[in-house]
Amino acid sequence: MNLRHKDLYIPKEKTEDPFANCKLERKPYAQILTQIVSNYADGFVLAINNPWGEGKSTFVKMWQQQLCNEGYTTLYYNAWENDFEKDVLVALISELAEIKNKPVNTFNKVIDKVVPLTSKLLPLIAKHMAKRTIGDEATNSIIEGVVEYGAQELKDEIKSYTSKKKSIQDFKDTLEVFVNEVGKEKPVIFIIDELDRCRPNYAVEVLEQIKHLFSVPGIVFVLSIDKIQLGHAVKGVYGNDNIDSNEYLRRFIDIEYSIPVPNKRLLCNYFYEYFEFSVFFKTTYRERRNNNDSYNFIELSHKLFSKTNLRIRQIEKIFAHARLALKSFGNKETVFPKLFLLLIFLKNHHSNIYNNIKVKKYTLQELIDTFENLLPNKITDDEYSNPILYTIVELAVFYHNYYQKENHPKLNVLKKDNELKETLAFNSKFDKSENQQILIGHYYNLKRKYILENLNIHSLIKKIDLLEPIS
Template structure:
């Protein structure tokens, strides 16, 4: 039912990558090695395109190449009031010797600049990241910290010197522990955080951690992060792109993966072959092409609707569940099932209209065509033919849902050998042939959208 995290092989991190993304990791590694002094790299991609898996594979690759790497999931840490707590906690893992001696001055230096950490909570933070030895010093300095904030304007010059000193300490810390290569600090899921936390992470990285030897990698959906920035400042007029340019030196967009390869992978992962390629089904002429038809419609629909990898994954996972409601010898019509599952998830109004038989044949043809059809200029391609046949099967099943009622109509005007309804932009002759094929091949199965939706809505027991 649920897709587990891909196993990342330590020796060959991209061994299990199904999207062919290792070449992009090689490019990014060469950029890291070329500009070792430090910069901020943004890896941009929509939610659900597999950024997290990619950066984790790349991180292991960097480790194999001798880099010290740090992974920080900002979303999992935005419950902490002060972003520096999480960043410092991760940086501590970089230290290989005398952690308290090397880290004390840095932590106390950051305490001067925090506008949120009160002494008691800072003491807790010190203990939680293994620096209990300075916790008492922080606690005793509580009153002094309060006085410091009251006089921060008059201490402006001192504050500038302290910031430079802090950066120098951090730079020295990195240089002594990075093995001669830049440290790669990956911040993931920043676009999912609270707006105030997301903005503060960016600010802290820019002002405090921008030092030689650290390369920050932001794995983000730039559009969603822009929404967080506008939300934080309470204005839709904020130019989020311009704001982010203050922090990001290089932006890299992951190329779109092969949807065909990903659908093939999901087909295997969710073991859909166990049903579609069952030995009995493959010997039965009506069902033997079900596997091919399912793969085709999943690729065409996912591509045409620009579905993210995560959305495609959910459709496959749900298909796997729905197939459990069919008998192995039952007629499935895989294209129709997949299209209806898509409608259930992403076009729910139309799905409910089909479910309740609220549309006449002309209306459903128009609505299905507006959602699924490929441009008529592509009608010679197999994608167009596959979609037309899938639409014909859906129309055929929908009309069958009216059987036994006064609304049922013949789809054909036999005397004129044409369809009895307007097909809009769809090639009428081609749709006629597809519907005639359905009428000849599937009549004995008594198929209808009503019966299929019963299964899709999980209103029938699962079969063993």
């Protein structure tokens, strides 16, 4: 059984589809991006901007292979794995060295031109050029934090500035010749991944090097980023919250693209299969009992996660946790899969609510209100008729039994009012039926199957917290 999702296998053969194992139907987006880079071969910076945990790395690796299959020269650089490297310029040039069948003589010329740019004066030039990018006011703030140079050293730097500026242009001219020879009428695609996870200084330096040294016709940079996190890095480096990080990044990024949010049903079905839930739910004993646990588990996952903003990796971790916790259930133990999944969701993403349940902080109505407030209000009644409303009933019954103390007066979840009408001891904003008849029907359905007094949320919590033996 897998506890962690492994990298998807991406076929390397040109005759195979790099997206063959993609369960999120993202191939069309790669085709659109290929059309973009093919139509603007003069060179630009493309940012694929999605939050962390949305599968950007897997997507760009698949797209890279698709580009290779179509005859593009591509490079992939994981900035986070390489931010130990002090000199960004050396790291980026080293990636160019990895190009197969490159024109050796031209590449050696690129190396010759890069040597004068690796001295301590390069950061000074970058700061000078940054003035054009972020403006005078922000530049003045930056200068205040820069270590002062001695008078003589400053004179030497000023004297050498003109020659350094020429060295930069010589490097760019030589690089342009190189990438045009390599690309053969197609742009070289240089993918930089995980930039937003790097040390802030390193991330900003990568951006500045791309802008000031590598922006030449014939090379397209693809930045796989979380723009919000990268913006925090920019502000951290320059030590000034007055800097408009969006404006700063806009100067580096020419086109911004976001991969659409995946279909949550496809995602849940994939993780259900990947983590082999059917091995547990489809045992002979459970099948013989005509058990619907498998259906109930996946049905609630579709509804619950389609109404929340969880990312791919967050949903993956919920499924992994659930699969591990299931190993503590005996063959004849009932899982109550909907409530089980709901509690794991709360533990992983609303731990304060989960912990308050454990210490019996909520009244029954407070708990129902707290859970329902996690979900959007504007939902049709039929969407909540099943399975969310059924899960609410299970939550109420299981928590109510756990909440009661020995000397506490009993309060049934279902009671009769003065007119002897059956009513619930709590209200749900999602049950729009008269007198909450849908919830009452679910209550009786649960009562037909189980002895309600024996249902206690503490038994599920122990398994979810991994406090019982695992088989």
